[in-house]
Amino acid sequence: MRNNFYRLFNLFIIVTVLFLGCGKKTDPISKSVFKIEPPSKDAVKLVDNGFKIVNSSKDYILEVYKKADESCTKYNLIAKVEPRKSIIDEDVKSGQRVIYKLVRKHPEYRVYSEPVYIEKVFAKKAFVKVDRIVKYGDIFEIRLNFSKNTKFVLYGFEKSSLDKISTKPLIKVKTDKPMKIFILPYNDYNFEGDLISVEIIPAYFEKLNPVKNIKVIKRKDGYLISWESDAPKTKIIDEDTGKVILLTDTNFVEVERCSKYILIATNGVVDSDGVTVNPCD
Numbered sequence: 001m002r003n004n005f006y007r008l009f010n011l012f013i014i015v016t017v018l019f020l021g022c023g024k025k026t027d028p029i030s031k032s033v034f035k036i037e038p039p040s041k042d043a044v045k046l047v048d049n050g051f052k053i054v055n056s057s058k059d060y061i062l063e064v065y066k067k068a069d070e071s072c073t074k075y076n077l078i079a080k081v082e083p084r085k086s087i088i089d090e091d092v093k094s095g096q097r098v099i100y101k102l103v104r105k106h107p108e109y110r111v112y113s114e115p116v117y118i119e120k121v122f123a124k125k126a127f128v129k130v131d132r133i134v135k136y137g138d139i140f141e142i143r144l145n146f147s148k149n150t151k152f153v154l155y156g157f158e159k160s161s162l163d164k165i166s167t168k169p170l171i172k173v174k175t176d177k178p179m180k181i182f183i184l185p186y187n188d189y190n191f192e193g194d195l196i197s198v199e200i201i202p203a204y205f206e207k208l209n210p211v212k213n214i215k216v217i218k219r220k221d222g223y224l225i226s227w228e229s230d231a232p233k234t235k236i237i238d239e240d241t242g243k244v245i246l247l248t249d250t251n252f253v254e255v256e257r258c259s260k261y262i263l264i265a266t267n268g269v270v271d272s273d274g275v276t277v278n279p280c281d
Contacts, residue, residue, distance in 0.1 A: 036060055036113035039102040044118045046191070050090040051120055055081040057104060060113070064089075065101035075101045092122040095188075126150045126185035126193035131169075133198070133269060135205040142171040142198055146185060150193075155182035176202055201269075208272035211263045216279045222256040223279035231265035231272065239276065255279060 039062060045052045055062035061082060065075035066089070079087050092098060098120055104113035128146035135141075146152065151167045173181065178201045185193035211227040211234060227234070229251060236246040236253050239260035246253055247266075255261065258280035265272035 036104050036106065036111060038113040038116045039104055041116065041118060043102055043116075044100055044120055046120065046122070046125070047088060048125065050088050050092050051098070051100075051122065052086055052088050053079070053081065053100070053102075054086040055083055058083050059107070060104040061107055063103045063105055063112075065103070067099045067101070075099075080105075094123060095121065097121045121189050123187050123189045123191055126152075126187040126191065128152050128183050128185040128193065128196060130196070130198055133200065133205075135202075138174055138176060140173045140175065140200050140202075140205075142173065142181070142200075144169045144171065144183075147187070147193075149188045150185050152183050152185040155184070173200060175200060178202065204267050204269040206270070208265045208267065208270055210272045210275050211265050212275075214263070214275065214277050216277070218279070219254075222254055223258075224252060224254050225261065225263075225277060225279060226252040227263060227275075229265045231267050233266050233268065235262075235264040235266055235271070237262040237264065237274070 040056060043054050043056065043062070045054070053062070053064055061080055063077060064079040064081060064087070066078045067073075067075045078089065078091075081087055089098075100118045100120070102116045102118065105111070124147065126147050128144055128150065131143040131145050133140060133142050146169070154171065171181070173179070178199070181198045181200070182195060183198065184195045187193070208231050209229075211229045213228040215226045217224040217226075233247055233249050234251070235244050236248070237243065238245050239262055245261075253261075258278065260276055260278045262274040262276050264274045
C-alpha cells in the first residue's frame with residue numbers, strides 16, 4: 001500500500017514537471033525598464049487657447065494629471081499622451097492657476113518615472129501694434145493698439161537702453177534724424193508678448209510732390225495710363241466710389257472703362273495731393 005502511494009506521488013511530480021516545462025517561456029525583463037527618466041519641466045507651454053502638453057519621449061506614454069483647484073489635494077488623470085504626440089488642455093480660464101503632474105509610463109509594464117509637478121497661470125499673450133504715425137512740427141506721435149490690461153516697455157535706439165514703462169496708447173518723440181524705437185508688451189502676469197520695432201524716418205514725412213507727365217494710350221480693351229513720380233508707390237482711387245483700386249510700385253495702370261481716377265504718390269507714410277485723370281477726356 002505504501003509502495004503504491006510512493007509510486008503515485010512520484011508520478012504526480014514527474015507529470016507536474018513535464019507540464020510546467022512545456023509552458024510558454026518568458027523573456028527576462030531588462031533592468032533598464034525600471035529606470036525611466038522623468039518628463040521635462042518644459043513639457044507644458046502656454047498657447048492662445050490653453051496649455052500645450054508635449055510628450056517628447058519616443059518610448060514611453062505620458063500620463064497627465066491636473067489639479068485645477070488649489071484647495072484640493074487630488075489630481076485627476078486628464079490624458080494619456082502617446083510618444084512624440086501632444087495635447088492641448090483648453091479647460092482653463094483667464095487668470096486661472098493650474099498644477100499638472102506628469103508621469104512617464106512603460107507601454108507594457110506597470111513601471112513609472114518619478115512625477116514632475118508644473119505650475120502655470122493661463123493668460124492671453126499680450127500684443128501691441130502701431131496704428132499710425134503722425135507728424136506735428138518736429139514732434140512725431142506714435143499711436144498704438146494693444147491688448148487689454150497691457151503695459152509695455154519702451155526702448156531707445158538699442159534694446160538694452162531702457163527708457164520707461166507705459167500704459168498709454170500714444171508715444172511722442174522729438175527727432176530730426178532717423179531713429180528706431182522698440183516696444184515690448186507685458187500682461188498682468190508679466191508674460192512677455194512679441195517685441196516690435198518702430199522706425200521713424202523724418203524724410204518720409206516731408207510733403208511729397210504729386211505725380212506729373214500723365215499720359216493716356218487707348219488700347220483695344222481699355223486704356224493705359226502712365227505717369228512720373230518721385231515716390232516709391234502710387235495709389236489709384238476710383239473717384240466715383242472713393243475706393244483704392246490699386247497700390248502699385250510701377251508707373252502705369254490699365255483700366256477698362258471711362259471714369260475719373262485719382263493718382264496719389266505715397267511712401268507708405270505720407271501722401272501727395274491727388275491728380276485726377278479721365279482717360280476719355
